[in-house]
Amino acid sequence: MLKLLSIPAVLAALSGAAMALQGTLNSQLSQKSSLLSSTLIVHILGSIIALGAVVIWKVPLSSHKWNQIPWYLYLGGVLSVAIIALVAVSISKIGVCNATTAIILGQVGMAVLIDHFGLFGVQKISWNPWQLLGLLLFAGGAKLLFR
Template identity: 65%
Template sequence: MAKFFSLPFLVATISGVAMAIQGTINSALSQKTSLISATLVVHIIGTLVALITVLAWRAPLLKHPWTSIPWFLYLGGVLSVIIVGLVAVSIPKIGVCNATTAIIIGQVSMAVLIDHFGWLGMNRMPWSPWQLVGIGFLAAGAKLLFR
């Protein structure tokens, strides 16, 4: 229960709030421009913010062993473009609540699999029957949220 009220849990919750706001904003931007143009502009702005942050914190960008890192760890950028695009497409069609609920179901289900199998270089954390029950309750709750 202590993990539920921990700082990492709070930070993750704030991240979820930011994701719902981001999806809504990106969707509105893509409606006023185009999906691909909005996705590009969002990522250009994100790149500039990340660059400014790296410079401000004096992060040792060039000291990392970039060439020895497994190739699949660089797929986050590709996934980011896919996520922004898919969220921007889904929100106008099914609404913020329904899209966010579907996103959460997908995230939690995949997270349990990644933890259980130790995929993508993560430490293996086998699932428990309670997690599977939790996913069932999450799915049932999602059904109640869908309009």
């Protein structure tokens, strides 16, 4: 129970809340403009904020050995564009609750696989029968949330 109330868990929950809000805002923005143009604008604004943070906190970008980092670790940028677009579309079609429920189910399912196989260099944490039962119960709960 302590892990659930730990600072990292609370921060993760806040991140989830921000993601639901972000998806809603992006969906509304894309309906008032277009999916691709709103995705571009959102990423430009995010890049400006990130650049501002790098400048304010004086993060030394040149001290990193960017060319020695595995290429696939840069795919987060590609996935970010896909996620913004897919979330905006799904929320506009099935609503915030249904889309967020499906998103979380997809996240947890992928997280179990990443942990179990230790993908992308993360610590390998094998699943156990309780986690699989939890995932099944979570999927059942998700089904109850779908309207």
